[in-house]
Structure formats: structure tokens, C-alpha cells
Amino acid sequence: xxxxxxxxxxxxxxxxxxxxxxxxxxxxxxxxxxxxxxxxxxxxxxxxxxxxxxxxxxxxxxxxxxxxxxxxxxxxxxxxxxxxxxxxxxxxxxxxxxxxxxxxxxxxxxxxxxxxxxxxxxxxxxxxxxxxxxxxxxxxxxxxxxxxxxxxxxxxxxxxxxxxxxxxxxxxxxxxxxxxxxxxxxxxxxxxxx
Amino acid sequence: xxxxxxxxxxxxxxxxxxxxxxxxxxxxxxxxxxxxxxxxxxxxxxxxxxxxxxxxxxxxxxxxxxxxxxxxxxxxxxxxxxxxxxxxxxxxxxxxxxxxxxxxxxxxxxxxxxxxxxxxxxxxxxxxxxxxxxxxxxxxxxxxxxxxxxxxxxxxxxxxxxxxxxxxxxxxxxxxxxxxxxxxxxxxxxxxxxxxxxxxxxxxxxxxxxxxxxxxxxxxxxxxxxxxxxxxxxxxxxxxxxxxxxxxxxxxxxxxxxxxxxxxxxxxxxxxxxxxxxxxxxxxxx
Numbered sequence: 301x302x303x304x305x306x307x308x309x310x311x312x313x314x315x316x317x318x319x320x321x322x323x324x325x326x327x328x329x330x331x332x333x334x335x336x337x338x339x340x341x342x343x344x345x346x347x348x349x350x351x352x353x354x355x356x357x358x359x360x361x362x363x364x365x366x367x368x369x370x371x372x373x374x375x376x377x378x379x380x381x382x383x384x385x386x387x388x389x390x391x392x393x394x395x396x397x398x399x400x401x402x403x404x405x406x407x408x409x410x411x412x413x414x415x416x417x418x419x420x421x422x423x424x425x426x427x428x429x430x431x432x433x434x435x436x437x438x439x440x441x442x443x444x445x446x447x448x449x450x451x452x453x454x455x456x457x458x459x460x461x462x463x464x465x466x467x468x469x470x471x472x473x474x475x476x477x478x479x480x481x482x483x484x485x486x487x488x489x490x491x492x493x494x
Numbered sequence: 495x496x497x498x499x500x501x502x503x504x505x506x507x508x509x510x511x512x513x514x515x516x517x518x519x520x521x522x523x524x525x526x527x528x529x530x531x532x533x534x535x536x537x538x539x540x541x542x543x544x545x546x547x548x549x550x551x552x553x554x555x556x557x558x559x560x561x562x563x564x565x566x567x568x569x570x571x572x573x574x575x576x577x578x579x580x581x582x583x584x585x586x587x588x589x590x591x592x593x594x595x596x597x598x599x600x601x602x603x604x605x606x607x608x609x610x611x612x613x614x615x616x617x618x619x620x621x622x623x624x625x626x627x628x629x630x631x632x633x634x635x636x637x638x639x640x641x642x643x644x645x646x647x648x649x650x651x652x653x654x655x656x657x658x659x660x661x662x663x664x665x666x667x668x669x670x671x672x673x674x675x676x677x678x679x680x681x682x683x684x685x686x687x688x689x690x691x692x693x694x695x696x697x698x699x700x701x702x703x704x705x706x707x708x709x710x711x712x713x714x715x716x717x718x719x720x721x722x723x724x725x726x727x728x729x730x731x732x733x734x735x736x737x738x739x740x741x742x743x744x745x746x747x748x749x750x751x752x753x754x755x756x757x758x759x760x761x762x763x764x765x766x767x768x769x770x771x772x773x774x775x776x777x778x779x780x
Contacts, residue, residue, distance in 0.1 A: 316584065318570070325566045333562035347563060354569040359576060362585075425555040444553045450521070469517050476549050483548075 301327050306370050314361040325354055328371055331446055332378055338441045339382060341430045349385060353378035376456060379438075386434075421479075428478040436471035439464055511535060511542040520549060 301309075306327075312320035329350055336346035357364075357374050364373060429437055438457065442448040450468075454461040511532075518524050519532050536543045609616060 321573075322566050322570060325569055326564070329565055329569075330560070330562040333565075334560035337560055337562075338556075347565065350562075351565050351569055351572065354565070355572045355576065358569070358573045421551065422555045422558055425552055428552075429556075440556070444556050465517075465521065468521065472517075472520060472549055472552075475552055476545060479548060479552055 303369065307366055310361060310364060310366070310370055313358065314364070321358055324370070328374055329354070331371070332374060335375065335441055335446060336378060336382060338426065338429055338445060339434075339438060341426065345382075345385060349378055349381045352381050372452065372456065379456070424479060424482050425475070428475045428482075431478060432471050432474060436467045436474070439467040440471045440475070443468055511539045516542065516546060519546070520553070
């Protein structure tokens with residue numbers, strides 16, 4: 301969806317056009333959900349925050365500044381909601397992440413990731429992503445998954461572009477090392493079985 | 495060449511590829527030609543080539559689409575529940591209406607506060623109660639009417655008191671007194687029942703429960719005694735002041751309102767009359 305079309309939809313939705321609002325949701329919910337799922341590693345959290353972010357945005361459309369992209373506004377609100385959720389549930393989240401790292405989480409998604417890491421690169425990447433510090437994780441997701449430019453990420457995360465790049469480089473190296481280690485582990489498992 | 499900074503990253507064929515060149519590649523900062531060169535030199539640096547390939551696989555996995563649930567209905571339902579999906583114009587009207595309602599409430603509160611400040615009696619519950627006032631007024635009117643009706647009886651009573659030879663009536667003992675509110679000074683007084691009075695307009699006189707038509711109370715007190723009602727005319731003696739008090743009718747005891755009005759309806763006996771009354775008591779042997 302180009303910017304002009306997006307702007308037209310926002311105007312229609314703000315004027316009470318339900319169909320336009322639904323189109324806005326359908327256009328952005330996938331990327332927002334993917335962003336939050338990658339960030340949290342939990343589908344339930346991602347769903348809740350996607351819903352809450354859209355509700356807030358749609359009930360405040362008259363405050364939208366058309367100089368910015370709708371998606372930027374939406375992701376900024378979602379990010380704040382996610383950070384608030386982390387603050388509220390910090391112990392539970394930390395425990396989940398730790399258990400994910402050790403591969404013995406009780407949560408269904410933790411065990412699922414743990415089981416599938418062996419054969420699925422996608423899940424291994426997700427597991428590696430969850431082991432990154434939150435800032436590095438977010439930079440990687442926004443840049444490589446959502447194709448945001450560095451300047452926009454810097455604005456979204458309220459940090460200098462140089463810091464964003466530094467986070468990005470560190471995160472990539474760290475993830476690559478984790479994947480190397482993971483592949484080495486897979487090779488050793490394979491040798492045992494054969 | 496870094497497309498963004500126009501910076502040239504040099505790479506010697508015999509040397510490992512610098513990390514900054516790899517980072518610039520993944521940061522999408524190399525122009526088309528530089529990317530071709532980068533791929534060319536990668537073939538000569540197998541270690542970096544392997545690392546780049548692994549990173550590229552990792553990024554590809556990261557870019558794989560995520561299966562997202564469709565939350566459109568849930569979101570629209572929640573928006574509708576919270577505020578309703580109103581058109582912008584209507585929403586502005588609703589907002590303006592809410593503001594107007596809030597302003598009205600505020601104005602009303604301010605008006606009440608101002609009124610309370612300027613005329614506090616408007617909100618005062620201790621204002622003189624109208625129903626009691628009406629009782630007092632009607633009691634006074636009733637008593638005044640009764641006085642007019644029994645004026646003749648009072649005159650006859652005065653005349654009898656003034657006649658040394660006449661008997662005042664039967665002396666009542668304390669037990670004979672009806673159950674009325676009597677103070678110590680009243681109990682100490684001598685009370686006479688004076689009967690046989692036939693005042694003018696007796697038929698129109700109010701009757702007292704237990705008494706006969708034409709009854710009046712004859713009260714003597716210290717000026718602050720308690721009035722009471724007896725079936726017939728009573729004369730009180732032995733106190734500083736002597737008075738004939740026509741009582742309000744229709745009750746076996748004085749109405750509270752009577753206490754506040756009886757003084758206006760007292761036929762005060764003159765000092766000479768009191769002396770006559772005292773003389774009369776001597777005639778009765780006391």
C-alpha cells in the first residue's frame with residue numbers, strides 16, 4: 301500500500317468508514333504481529349498487543365499526524381504497549397526466556413521451540429533472537445524482517461543512527477555465532493545417530 | 495563503495511575481507527558495482543564466504559512470513575464496545591455534547607454555590623417551620639374566639655368573686671384535679687370548681703372532653719404557671735397572680751401552641767378582686 305492510498309484510508313476511517321478501518325487493520329496486522337511475535341516469542345502476547353495497539357490507534361485517528369507514516373505511528377504505540385507489558389510481567393517473561401535458552405520451559409511455546417530447533421532453521425533463528433538483548437533484537441527485526449531503513453529505526457527507538465548500526469552489527473554476529481554453535485551441535489547429534 | 499557515506503572500503507585480494515565491508519553489505523549500503531566486487535572477492539575468502547552464507551540464511555529465515563491470525567473482527571468489536579465507530583462529524587458532536595453537559599453541571603454547581611453564599615437561608619433547614627406556625631396562629635385565633643364567646647361568663651365569675659357572701663365553688667383536692675401538667679406551685683394552690691356559669695352563647699362554646707359545655711379554666715399562678723383544663727370552672731387561689739384563663743378547647747390538655755399564646759387571652763383580675771377572692775376564701779372557712 302503506497303503512502304497516498306494509506307492516507308486516503310486513514311481519512312476515510314477517521315470519517316467513520318468502517319470498511320476503510322478494516323482495510324487498514326488487514327494491511328498492517330501481519331507485519332505488526334510478526335514484529336511482536338519475534339520480539340516476545342509468545343503468540344498470545346503478540347495477539348493481545350496487536351489488538352490493543354489497533355484499538356488505541358483507531359479510537360484516536362483524529363490525532364494522527366499525516367506527516368508521518370501510519371505504520372510508524374502504529375508500531376510506536378505497539379512498542380510502548382510491549383515495553384509496558386514487559387514491565388508488568390517481567391519475572392514471568394524473564395523466566396520464560398531463560399527456560400527457552402536452556403530448552404526446558406514449561407510454556408507450550410517454549411517446549412515447541414525447543415523441540416523444533418533441531419530441524420528448523422526458522423525456529424533456531426527465533427531462539428537465537430530471543431537470546432539477544434531487547435534493543436539488538438528489535439533492531440534486527442525492524443531492519444531485516446520489516447525492511448525499515450536505519451534512519452526510521454533510529455527515530456522509532458529514539459537513538460542515534462550510529463547506535464542502531466552498532467546494535468545491528470553486534471546482533472548479527474551474535475546470532476551467527478549461536479547458529480554456528482547450533483549447527484555444530486546438530487552435526488554431533490547426527491554423528492551419534494549414524 | 496558505501497552508497498550512503500560514499501566511503502570506499504578497500505580490500506586486498508590476499509587479505510581477509512574486512513568486517514566493515516561485510517557489515518556494509520548486510521546493511522544494504524553497497525552500490526551495485528561494489529556488491530559485484532564483494533561477491534567476486536568472497537570466492538577467494540572461504541572463511542568469510544561461509545560466514546556470509548550463514549548470515550544470509552539466517553536473514554532469509556527471519557524474513558519468512560509469519561502466519562498471523564486475522565484480528566480484524568476482534569479489533570473492530572473492541573473499538574465498537576469502547577466508543578462506537580462513529581463518523582468524525584458525529585464524534586465531534588458527541589464530544590461537544592459531553593463538554594456541554596459537563597459545562598451545564600459545572601454552571602449549576604457554581605449557581606448553587608453562589609446562591610448559598612448570597613442567601614444561605616434558602617438552604618437552611620432550621621428556618622421557622624410553617625406547619626407549627628400555622629398551629630400557633632390557629633390556636634391564637636381559636637382562643638381569641640373563645641374569649642369573645644365566654645366574655646359574659648368571665649364577667650359573671652368576676653362578679654361572684656367580688657361578692658363576699660357568695661361561694662366560689664367546691665374546693666378541689668389534688669386528687670380531684672384532672673391529669674394535667676401541674677407544677678409544684680400549682681399543686682400548692684387552692685383550686686375551686688366554680689359551676690353553674692351560663693355564659694352568653696354557651697351553645698357555641700367549645701366543649702372540653704369530660705367537661706360540660708361552657709367550661710372555662712380559672713387559673714392563678716405566679717405568672718409562669720402551667721395552664722390546664724378542668725370540666726368546670728376552676729379558681730386558683732393563693733398565688734401572687736390571679737387570672738381567668740379561657741382555655742383552648744378540643745383537647746384534654748393544653749396544646750403546645752397554647753403555651754405560647756395564653757398570655758394574650760388572660761383576663762387579669764384587678765388587685766381589689768384578688769383581695770375579694772382572698773376574703774371569700776375566709777368565708778369558706780379557710
